[in-house]
Amino acid sequence: xxxxxxxxxxxxxFKTEDGFVKAVDGVNFSVESGQTIGIVGESGCGKSxxxxxxxxxxxxxxxxxxxxVLFNGEEILGASRSHLRSLRGxxxxxxxxxxxxxxxxVHTVGRQLVETVLLHNDISKxxxxxxxxxxxxxxxxxxxxxxxxxxxxxxxxxxxxxxxxAMAMINDPxxxxxxxxxxxxxxxxxxxxxxxxxxxxxxxxTAIVMIxxxxxxxxxxxxxxxVMYAAKVVERGTVxxxxxxxxxxxxxxxxxxxxxxxxxxxxxxxxxxxPPSLLNPPPGCRFNPRCPYVMEVCRQKVPELRGxxxxxxxxxxxxxxEETKSREAARLFAATMAGxxxx
Amino acid sequence: xxxxxVRRLLWAIVLFLAVTIVTYVIFFLVPANxxxxxxxxxxxxERIALVEERLGLNEPxxxxxxxxxxxxxxxxxxxxxxxxRSSVNDEIFRAAPxxxxxxxxxxxxxLCISIPIGILSALRPxxxxxxxxxxxxxxxxxxxxxxxxLVLSYIFGYKLGVTPIAGYCEVISVPQASNCGGFGDWAYxxxxxxxxxxxxxxxxxxxxxxxxxxxxxxxxFVRTARAKGAPERRVMKDHxxxxxxxxxxxxxxxxxxxxLGGAIFIETVFGLNGLGGTAIRSIGQxxxxxxxxxxxxxxxxxxxxxxxxxLLYAWVDPRIRLT
Numbered sequence: 001x002x003x004x005x006x007x008x009x010x011x012x013x014f015k016t017e018d019g020f021v022k023a024v025d026g027v028n029f030s031v032e033s034g035q036t037i038g039i040v041g042e043s044g045c046g047k048s049x050x051x052x053x054x055x056x057x058x059x060x061x062x063x064x065x066x067x068x069v070l071f072n073g074e075e076i077l078g079a080s081r082s083h084l085r086s087l088r089g090x091x092x093x094x095x096x097x098x099x100x101x102x103x104x105x106v107h108t109v110g111r112q113l114v115e116t117v118l119l120h121n122d123i124s125k126x127x128x129x130x131x132x133x134x135x136x137x138x139x140x141x142x143x144x145x146x147x148x149x150x151x152x153x154x155x156x157x158x159x160x161x162x163x164x165x166a167m168a169m170i171n172d173p174x175x176x177x178x179x180x181x182x183x184x185x186x187x188x189x190x191x192x193x194x195x196x197x198x199x200x201x202x203x204x205x206t207a208i209v210m211i212x213x214x215x216x217x218x219x220x221x222x223x224x225x226x227v228m229y230a231a232k233v234v235e236r237g238t239v240x241x242x243x244x245x246x247x248x249x250x251x252x253x254x255x256x257x258x259x260x261x262x263x264x265x266x267x268x269x270x271x272x273x274x275p276p277s278l279l280n281p282p283p284g285c286r287f288n289p290r291c292p293y294v295m296e297v298c299r300q301k302v303p304e305l306r307g308x309x310x311x312x313x314x315x316x317x318x319x320x321x322e323e324t325k326s327r328e329a330a331r332l333f334a335a336t337m338a339g340x341x342x343x
Numbered sequence: 344x345x346x347x348x349v350r351r352l353l354w355a356i357v358l359f360l361a362v363t364i365v366t367y368v369i370f371f372l373v374p375a376n377x378x379x380x381x382x383x384x385x386x387x388x389e390r391i392a393l394v395e396e397r398l399g400l401n402e403p404x405x406x407x408x409x410x411x412x413x414x415x416x417x418x419x420x421x422x423x424x425x426x427x428r429s430s431v432n433d434e435i436f437r438a439a440p441x442x443x444x445x446x447x448x449x450x451x452x453x454l455c456i457s458i459p460i461g462i463l464s465a466l467r468p469x470x471x472x473x474x475x476x477x478x479x480x481x482x483x484x485x486x487x488x489x490x491x492x493l494v495l496s497y498i499f500g501y502k503l504g505v506t507p508i509a510g511y512c513e514v515i516s517v518p519q520a521s522n523c524g525g526f527g528d529w530a531y532x533x534x535x536x537x538x539x540x541x542x543x544x545x546x547x548x549x550x551x552x553x554x555x556x557x558x559x560x561x562x563x564f565v566r567t568a569r570a571k572g573a574p575e576r577r578v579m580k581d582h583x584x585x586x587x588x589x590x591x592x593x594x595x596x597x598x599x600x601x602x603l604g605g606a607i608f609i610e611t612v613f614g615l616n617g618l619g620g621t622a623i624r625s626i627g628q629x630x631x632x633x634x635x636x637x638x639x640x641x642x643x644x645x646x647x648x649x650x651x652x653x654l655l656y657a658w659v660d661p662r663i664r665l666t
Contacts, residue, residue, distance in 0.1 A: 055570060057566065057569055085572045085573075085574060087572070088570055088571065088572035089570065089572035093570070096563055096566065096567065101563040102563040102564055102567045103567065104568070104581075105564070105586070105660070105661070106585050106586055106659065106660055106661060107585075108661075115568075115573065115581075116571045116572075119573055151661040153661070153662045164567070167567075167571070
């Protein structure tokens with residue numbers, strides 16, 4: 001069976017006055033129908049650019065992309081504008097980080113939903129409007145038949161994100177790309193939005209690519225996790241394997257810096273330093289300047305993504321020997337468990 | 344909405360009083376005697392005193408101002424000219440259509456020039472077209488309007504002879520003696536004045552439209568529209584322009600109001616006897632009632648057009664509540 005979305009060796013670079021910025025550098029992952037994949041990493045690691053590249057939404061003037069993006073087995077990277085347009089909003093939909101600014105302030109919510117329907121379906125306006133009301137009902141907007149004529153500023157942040165989700169799901173897409181959908185929302189609203197997305201996924205069988213820097217969101221929603229650092233994938237695997245037996249020091253850092261209610265600590269652990277400039281990344285492993293386990297080889301050779309023994313489907317890109325890794329992973333796991341146990 | 348309009352109306356009255364009082368005060372601060380000017384060079388002191396009394400100039404300022412207000416409110420009259428006792432209302436009604444023809448035509452032209460160029464410039468920043476457009480903006484802002492007017496008049500009116508050099512033709516009430524009239528002649532005579540005013544004004548507008556469109560293009564909702572699969576043309580029309588042109592409306596309304604007070608330079612070059620000419624003449628002759636008439640007309644025009652802009656704004660942008 002072919003994957004719904006298969007991204008192979010995807011590279012995207014932006015031309016700037018100082019040279020080429022490699023925002024995505026050889027990224028591989030695939031998504032099956034109905035599955036959720038989480039892409040995690042710090043700000044500026046290339047998560048969003050990866051998804052914009054898949055959608056063909058990068059500014060074409062200064063962007064170059066190479067590699068393959070197979071959607072339903074069909075190459076869509078570099079496909080014609082009109083073909084991409086016909087996919088966007090109908091087969092592949094996207095929701096964005098900031099619901100406050102993602103809706104057009106001068107059109108009613110209903111009009112924006114109707115526009116999405118009419119762009120891809122040859123139906124009457126009134127039918128499209130009925131569908132818009134249905135979609136708003138489905139995402140839990142109360143009195144949807146009246147609220148449909150409201151303007152975005154009359155909606156709260158959570159409701160706007162619901163409206164965005166309704167707009168994304170209205171044409172029943174096979175793939176939903178969610179770019180930090182809960183980052184701008186407060187915590188209770190976050191949980192509601194995630195639950196809503198999960199429910200819609202079950203009802204519609206939609207695959208979701210969830211971009212986030214929040215490992216909590218990943219743990220809650222994703223089946224598979226892709227960890228990105230400085231435009232490259234450093235670790236990939238099922239959500240269980242990433243959380244139970246993380247293999248890459250960067251992933252350890254991410255997991256270690258998670259705030260916990262149950263751990264009695266004064267300071268959060270943090271990864272020292274800043275992510276490198278993508279204009280001029282460090283040689284060898286890109287994490288080496290910040291890595292506490294750095295070895296000589298890390299500064300010279302670029303680690304490839306390799307399989308982890310005894311764990312099929314779990315890939316990592318680090319030179320550390322397996323013994324050290326399992327020891328460190330176990331220590332991290334024990335620390336988190338100790339935190340839970342002390343409760 | 345109703346309360347908003349009432350408040351705006353009250354404001355307009357306050358503004359109106361302020362403007363007229365200021366004009367009166369300035370007028371009487373100037374050390375010159377309108378009666379002397381009106382009476383003529385060879386007038387005897389007795390005669391000047393007589394004229395002074397006729398014009399009411401020997402009364403205290405507040406009496407004169409009150410008389411002016413009373414006439415305006417109860418008779419709807421702006422008074423009579425000091426110089427030839429003709430009705431100021433008639434003078435304004437004669438001059439205003441000329442200035443209005445100039446201003447509205449030119450502003451329409453400004454929009455026709457600046458919106459397409461502004462959009463194209465914003466779509467391809469630093470392209471050849473953008474550079475040419477930006478050079479034009481610089482010229483438009485720096486060159487004085489009367490210079491452009493003279494150059495256009497020289498080239499098209501005198502050298503090439505394709506347009507009239509100066510003059511105005513009535514559209515509706517054509518005088519018997521006049522040898523031109525009607526819409527065609529009117530437009531034919533207005534082409535150069537329109538062009539002269541528009542070329543200068545459009546520069547600023549191109550810059551403005553370009554900046555607004557570029558700013559709006561990077562908004563999240565534009566990306567949302569693309570992610571829905573909307574074609575570029577639709578993204579521009581429905582999502583970018585609708586938002587980008589909002590601030591342009593504001594400036595346009597203010598500019599129209601402002602220019603209706605008299606586009607003095609352009610009117611002078613093209614021999615259009617509009618409000619600008621009337622204002623200059625009345626200042627030279629210390630003809631207070633006529634000057635006051637022009638000032639009031641300008642103030643009312645600005646008040647009306649800012650109100651129109653505000654109402655339009657609220658209609659286009661649902662986030663704005665008029666309260």
